[in-house]
Amino acid sequence: MNMHKRMDILFNPKSVAIIGASQNPDKVGHVIMQNYLDMGFSGSIYPVNINADGRILGVKAYRKIGAIDGGVDLAVIAIPAELVPSALEECGRKGVKGAIVVSGGFSEIGRDDLQDRLTEISERYSMPVLGPNCLGVMDLRSRVDTMFLPTFKLDRPKIGGVTFVSQSGAVGSTVLDMISHEGFGLAKFISYGNAAVIDEVDILKYLIDDENTKIVLFYMEGVRRGREFMEIARRFTQIKPIVIAKGGITPEGSKAAHSHTAALAGSAGAYDAVFKQFGLTRANDVDELLYFGKIFDTEARCTGKRVAIITNGGGMAVLATDALYNNGLELASLTKESEKKLKRFMPPIVNVRMPLDMAGDADDIRFKAALDVVSKDPNVDMIMVISLFQTPGADSRVAATLIHYKSETEKPMVVVSPGGNYAQVHNQMMESSGIPVYASPSTAARSLRALLDYSEYVRLTGEIYGSKKRR
Amino acid sequence: MGSLLEYSDAVKLVREYGIEAPESRYVSSAEDAVDFSRGRSIALKVISNKALHKSKSGVVMVNLTGRDEIVDAFNHLKSRAVRGRLSPYRILAQVMAEPGTEIIIGGSTDAQFGKLVLVGMGGIYVEVFKDFAMRVCPINEYDAKSMLKELRSRSVIAPDRDTERMVVELLLRTSKLLTENERISELDLNPIIIRRGGYSAVDIRVLV
Numbered sequence: 084m085n086m087h088k089r090m091d092i093l094f095n096p097k098s099v100a101i102i103g104a105s106q107n108p109d110k111v112g113h114v115i116m117q118n119y120l121d122m123g124f125s126g127s128i129y130p131v132n133i134n135a136d137g138r139i140l141g142v143k144a145y146r147k148i149g150a151i152d153g154g155v156d157l158a159v160i161a162i163p164a165e166l167v168p169s170a171l172e173e174c175g176r177k178g179v180k181g182a183i184v185v186s187g188g189f190s191e192i193g194r195d196d197l198q199d200r201l202t203e204i205s206e207r208y209s210m211p212v213l214g215p216n217c218l219g220v221m222d223l224r225s226r227v228d229t230m231f232l233p234t235f236k237l238d239r240p241k242i243g244g245v246t247f248v249s250q251s252g253a254v255g256s257t258v259l260d261m262i263s264h265e266g267f268g269l270a271k272f273i274s275y276g277n278a279a280v281i282d283e284v285d286i287l288k289y290l291i292d293d294e295n296t297k298i299v300l301f302y303m304e305g306v307r308r309g310r311e312f313m314e315i316a317r318r319f320t321q322i323k324p325i326v327i328a329k330g331g332i333t334p335e336g337s338k339a340a341h342s343h344t345a346a347l348a349g350s351a352g353a354y355d356a357v358f359k360q361f362g363l364t365r366a367n368d369v370d371e372l373l374y375f376g377k378i379f380d381t382e383a384r385c386t387g388k389r390v391a392i393i394t395n396g397g398g399m400a401v402l403a404t405d406a407l408y409n410n411g412l413e414l415a416s417l418t419k420e421s422e423k424k425l426k427r428f429m430p431p432i433v434n435v436r437m438p439l440d441m442a443g444d445a446d447d448i449r450f451k452a453a454l455d456v457v458s459k460d461p462n463v464d465m466i467m468v469i470s471l472f473q474t475p476g477a478d479s480r481v482a483a484t485l486i487h488y489k490s491e492t493e494k495p496m497v498v499v500s501p502g503g504n505y506a507q508v509h510n511q512m513m514e515s516s517g518i519p520v521y522a523s524p525s526t527a528a529r530s531l532r533a534l535l536d537y538s539e540y541v542r543l544t545g546e547i548y549g550s551k552k553r554r
Numbered sequence: 555m556g557s558l559l560e561y562s563d564a565v566k567l568v569r570e571y572g573i574e575a576p577e578s579r580y581v582s583s584a585e586d587a588v589d590f591s592r593g594r595s596i597a598l599k600v601i602s603n604k605a606l607h608k609s610k611s612g613v614v615m616v617n618l619t620g621r622d623e624i625v626d627a628f629n630h631l632k633s634r635a636v637r638g639r640l641s642p643y644r645i646l647a648q649v650m651a652e653p654g655t656e657i658i659i660g661g662s663t664d665a666q667f668g669k670l671v672l673v674g675m676g677g678i679y680v681e682v683f684k685d686f687a688m689r690v691c692p693i694n695e696y697d698a699k700s701m702l703k704e705l706r707s708r709s710v711i712a713p714d715r716d717t718e719r720m721v722v723e724l725l726l727r728t729s730k731l732l733t734e735n736e737r738i739s740e741l742d743l744n745p746i747i748i749r750r751g752g753y754s755a756v757d758i759r760v761l762v
Contacts (some may be wrong), residue, residue: 308665313690354665356688359704360697543696 087288089211092181094222096156097126103161104130111231112161122226164188175208184214205280217276218252244270254302266514267380270295287315298379304331320362326375328366353512362540377519380531383495385538387464389415391457392438395445395470400438400480403524410532415463428452447480458492466496472506482509486516556761564760571731575755578648584628593652595619600635602643644682654749661732661741669732675707676745691729698725
């Protein structure tokens with residue numbers, strides 16, 4: 084069965100049955116149902132509960148899914164594991180087009196027998212099943228939200244182009260909460276848990292053609308179908324980036340090694356090799372998922388490793404220069420022409436060399452002059468602006484100037500802006516206008532490096548792998 | 555658990571893929587070893603399933619020239635092998651390679667992704683320095699080049715374009731060998747001694 088071709092129903096159902104919906108707010112099924120209502124889902128909602136009598140959360144309830152008149156596109160199942168197989172069987176018989184099993188209690192606690200039954204039922208009815216032991220999906224465009232975490236506890240992000248896929252529900256919900264405070268928006272969230280049916284290969288095959296997904300952030304612990312994973316990853320990264328954090332790195336694989344090579348390889352090494360070989364961007368932690376996510380979300384591509392640094396704080400420029408070289412990047416050297424132009428606009432105390440320290444009293448006019456020159460300089464591949472909003476000259480006009488040049492220039496541009504409330508206000512302005520803002524030069528440099536590596540990968544492998552450019 | 559491929563078969567296998575290994579054969583006596591050397595500088599190695607990392611077990615002697623040195627070395631290795639309970643064992647004589655930089659090229663098998671190919675600084679300290687790069691087979695030229703780029707020791711391993719091309723070619727051949735021989739679970743070409751204009755795979759271990 085081509086699972087990925089049937090998966091769309093999980094994100095765009097016209098009707099949803101919530102099996103395990105409950106009037107009792109302590110039940111997972113209650114929260115899921117409440118979320119559907121809160122999100123303003125426009126399709127039909129059918130609460131299903133074996134003990135149902137009348138209404139649940141004001142909606143007519145059913146004792147069995149079979150009792151619902153008319154068709155059901157999606158079933159969200161949140162009942163004890165023992166009861167899931169028979170409920171799923173009923174879904175199959177009813178002709179439900181897809182199911183999300185939120186319930187835990189399957190192979191993660193050794194109940195492979197129960198999980199195998201889900202796989203078997205899914206195959207028999209050609210019904211895509213996500214989970215079990217997962218949070219399910221969120222699609223802000225279609226207002227589908229199967230998460231059992233209430234909206235007051237977990238902020239929902241705004242709509243955007245980033246799809247976040249997580250094997251783990253805990254990492255999934257935490258990162259999602261963090262994403263909602265970042266400048267970028269979410270296309271889809273997929274938590275796939277034990278992957279009884281739909282696994283990482285199906286998900287990537289589905290997302291490669293998903294128009295709304297521009298980049299993928301991925302948290303995984305392992306891959307089930309290694310060869311197929313490599314094949315789809317190779318095709319995927321030619322079109323859109325994948326930033327991946329891999330958990331569960333153990334030295335187990337090297338235990339039985341007889342040779343130097345096998346001892347070095349290990350299983351963590353194999354993943355590392357695969358990620359490098361097929362252009363996946365490795366994130367070492369959840370915060371790097373977000374740092375890299377931000378810069379990839381701008382869809383910028385680098386032409387090289389020469390970075391121009393523009394700042395109103397000299398000391399930060401020194402740290403930033405170190406950060407560049409620590410990450411294998413270089414400070415750009417401007418053309419003679421650029422230097423001449425800069426001299427005209429900068430006060431005599433400013434030395435017009437990289438890194439360009441425009442002095443603590445630099446205002447938006449000086450930022451504008453500098454960006455005007457640097458953004459057009461052919462010796463510059465990327466721009467790092469360090470704007471310290473604590474300084475006398477920096478105010479909202481500086482933020483507005485940066486936003487203007489971000490939309491003007493083709494060169495990747497990031498802003499480093501550490502600080503408290505005043506800085507944060509401006510950071511939010513800039514982030515919501517699509518500028519990746521970082522709190523330190525080192526995170527900014529790491530992110531630029533990740534973008535450079537990906538850009539180079541696509542440029543160098545494009546011909547070999549027959550890249551099909553989307554843009 | 556795999557078993558070690560007979561050394562002469564291992565040499566034959568890598569040569570089929572155009573990987574150069576120095577002339578070698580098993581010798582049955584000290585006299586036989588002297589005959590093999592024909593005035594050339596040679597190495598003698600104890601080959602036994604019980605001595606997997608030869609240099610660590612002290613059962614390799616190198617740079618042997620002249621009758622006396624060879625005879626002494628042969629007898630020494632024999633007693634080492636007996637004392638180390640390495641029976642059954644055989645002694646291999648091999649022509650010394652020209653000196654150069656020691657690198658490792660190897661292969662292993664991952665349950666999920668299949669054959670992996672690896673390159674790094676070679677010799678006995680590979681597992682200490684862990685300066686290596688790895689990819690899944692089969693690799694292409696881009697992969698091989700990016701592997702070298704990844705190494706801290708890249709300027710030592712591939713100091714010039716010709717040497718880089720040579721190592722890239724070696725990697726492509728190793729990848730082909732691993733891909734086409736499903737039964738190989740692990741491979742060590744360690745060290746391969748490289749120098750400007752040539753190389754020699756002086757120790758080969760193939761697990762099937």
